[in-house]
Each structure stands twice: as structure tokens, then as C-alpha cells.
Amino acid sequence: MNDCIFCKIANGEIPAATIYEDDEFRVILDLGPASKGHALILPKEHAANIYELPDELAAKAMILAKKMATKMTEKLGCDGFNIVQNNGEVAGQTVFHFHMHLIPRYADDGVKLGWVPGTLTDEVKEEVLEKLHE
Ligand code: AMP
Ligand code: ZN
Numbered sequence: 001m002n003d004c005i006f007c008k009i010a011n012g013e014i015p016a017a018t019i020y021e022d023d024e025f026r027v028i029l030d031l032g033p034a035s036k037g038h039a040l041i042l043p044k045e046h047a048a049n050i051y052e053l054p055d056e057l058a059a060k061a062m063i064l065a066k067k068m069a070t071k072m073t074e075k076l077g078c079d080g081f082n083i084v085q086n087n088g089e090v091a092g093q094t095v096f097h098f099h100m101h102l103i104p105r106y107a108d109d110g111v112k113l114g115w116v117p118g119t120l121t122d123e124v125k126e127e128v129l130e131k132l133h134e
Contacts, residue, residue, distance in 0.1 A: 004046055004096070004097050005095065005097070006042050006095055006097035006099060007044075007046050007097060009026065009028060009042060010025075010026045010042040010043065010044045010097075011026075011044055012026075016028040016029070017029040019039055019068075020064075020068060023044075024043060024044055024045070024057065024060060025041055025042060025043055025044065025060070025061070025064055026042050026044065027039050027040065027041050027042070027064070027068055027102070028040055028042065030101070034101075034103050034111045034113075035078075035103055035104050035105060035106060035109050035111050036076065036078075036104065036106070037072055037076045037078065037102075037104040038101065038102065038103050038104070039068065039072070039101075039102040040099045040100065040101060040102070041061055041064055041065060041068065041099060041100040041102065042097065042098075042099050043057050043061065043098060045057065046097055047097070047098045048096045048097065048098065049087040049088065049093065049096065049098055050085065050087050050098060051087065052098070053098050061098075061100060065083050065100055065102065068102050069081045069083065069102060072102065072104055073104070076104050078104035078105055078106055079105060079106055079107050080104075080105035080106075081102070081103065081104055081105055082101070082103040082105060082111075082113055083100060083101065083102060083103070084100070084101040084103060084113065085098075085099070085100045085101065086101075
């Protein structure tokens with residue numbers, strides 16, 4: 001993927017504020033942070049989204065997210081933590097190289113993530129259960 005910015009950042013071709021690196025991942029500070037310390041976990045191997053991500057990297061990314069959340073909470077003194085991962089334009093993805101957002105949360109930080117809760121109707125519940133229940 002020669003024109004993927006996160007491939008270039010993850011592999012060190014473009015500099016970024018790196019807070020963690022190993023053979024398979026780089027964790028950088030987001031240039032448009034939602035809060036102090038907002039960071040991104042980037043796999044070095046290109047996958048556009050979660051559907052393309054190999055299982056082994058998906059598992060390692062989650063373990064790394066836990067490790068980073070623990071360290072960031074301890075060192076930054078945040079009061080809570082969101083881990084966000086967007087897939088597809090309609091879901092808010094703007095860079096099409098898989099990444100996980102690590103968003104430290106502070107009391108009264110004004111960060112807005114979320115949705116307006118709807119109502120689970122019987123009709124929709126039955127439809128979805130029929131499609132997804134194994
Ligand atoms: P998403 O909307 O989930 O695709 O998130 C993309 C994120 O990447 C946004 O939070 C951007 O602020 C961030 N971003 C885009 N380009 C860069 C960059 N060159 N370095 C660091 N963060 C970036
Ligand atoms: Zn890429």
C-alpha cells in the first residue's frame with residue numbers, strides 16, 4: 001500500500017509522536033486529539049479495516065489496547081477510558097488502515113462519543129435473532 005499514510009507512519013517512513021513500538025505495532029499520538037493523550041494503535045501490516053485484519057493481529061491489538069490503557073491511565077491520571085474503532089465511511093472511518101483509538105477521559109472533558117438510544121422492538125429483535133443467532 002504505497003499511498004497509505006498509516007502504513008508509512010507505522011513503518012517509520014513518516015515521523016510521528018510514538019509512545020510505543022514493537023515488531024507488529026506502533027502507537028502514536030493522534031494529530032486531532034479528542035482529549036489529552038488520545039493515541040492510535042497502528043498495525044505495521046496493512047489491513048483496511050477489522051474485516052481484513054488477520055485474527056492473530058486482532059488478538060494482539062486488543063491485548064496491546066489493554067496494556068496501553070492501563071499505562072496511560074496510570075501515567076496521565078485520567079478518570080476513564082474509551083477504546084474506539086471505526087470501520088467504513090458511514091461509521092466515521094477517515095483513514096482506511098485499521099486503527100484503534102485510545103481516548104483517555106477526564107471529568108468534564110466535554111468529549112462527545114455516542115448515540116441516541118433507540119428502542120428494541122419485538123419485530124426487530126426477532127429479525128436480528130433470526131439472522132444472527134447460531
Ligand atoms: P478514523 O476517523 O477512525 O479513521 O480516525 C482517523 C484519526 O487519525 C483521526 O482521529 C485523525 O485525527 C487521525 N490522523 C489522521 N492523520 C494523522 C496523522 N498523520 N498523524 C496522527 N493522526 C492522524
Ligand atoms: Zn496502510
